[in-house]
Amino acid sequence: MNLVLETERLIFRPLELSDAEAMFAMDNNPIVHKYLWQTPTQTIEETIKIIEMVQKQYVDNNIGRFATILKETNEFIGWTGIKLVNDHVENGNTNFYDYGYRLNEKFWNKGYAIEASLMWLEYGFNQMKIDKMNAYTHAENGASNHILQKVGMKFMEDYPDKDGVLWKWWQMENGFLDC
Known part of the structure; x- marks a missing residue:
């Protein structure tokens, strides 16, 4: 996949194996994983497998x-984007x-998540012609829930996962964004 997208401050490109070290540093941080099943990545080999799985999703x-990527410094700040969820319920x-x-974590509270979210919603609706975009967040993750609300996603319902942890289900329909 050779798609590259940009916003004022950010570049979005397919994940590469060369991102493994920076991605591992992010995913090894317990604070980053506080609302993500609390399972930080333990080895760079796990990160490489995740990148390879995402690369297969690009193909499939x-x-x-x-x-x-932060344009100003060319730093990997994390990942963002749209995924077709077809491997679980x-x-x-x-x-x-x-x-x-x-x-x-060092890139939190700088507006990057909102900037990326608006770009991906616009891309999903206008380029991919997606009818509905969904998102789900841990019920206690106030920052992520606020971001989804701020970019216009509609809170649909709370639901428990298989372990009884409460999550929030968000949705936006195509045509909601005035792009």
Whole structure:
């Protein structure tokens, strides 16, 4: 996949194996994983397998999570993007488009998540012609829930996962954004 997208401050490109070290540093941080099943990545080999899995999604689904790069410094700040969820059931749903992001802690509270979210929603609706975009967040993750609300996603419902942890289900329909 050779798609590269940009916003004012960010570049979005497919994940590469060369991102493994920076991605591992992000995913090894317990604070980053506080609302992500609390399972930080333990080895760089795990990160490499994740990158390879995402690269397979590019081939199979023509979309997936993208490396998110800060233009000013060329730093990997995390990943953002659209994923076709077809490998499990989430809140009774499968075969749906999910918007998601994960940023390294040192890049939080700088507006990057909102900037990326608006770009990906616009891309999903206007370029991919997705009818509905979904997202799900840990119920206690106030920052992520605020970001999804701020970019216009509609809170649909709370739901428990298989372990009884409460999550929030978000959705936006095509045509909602005035792009």
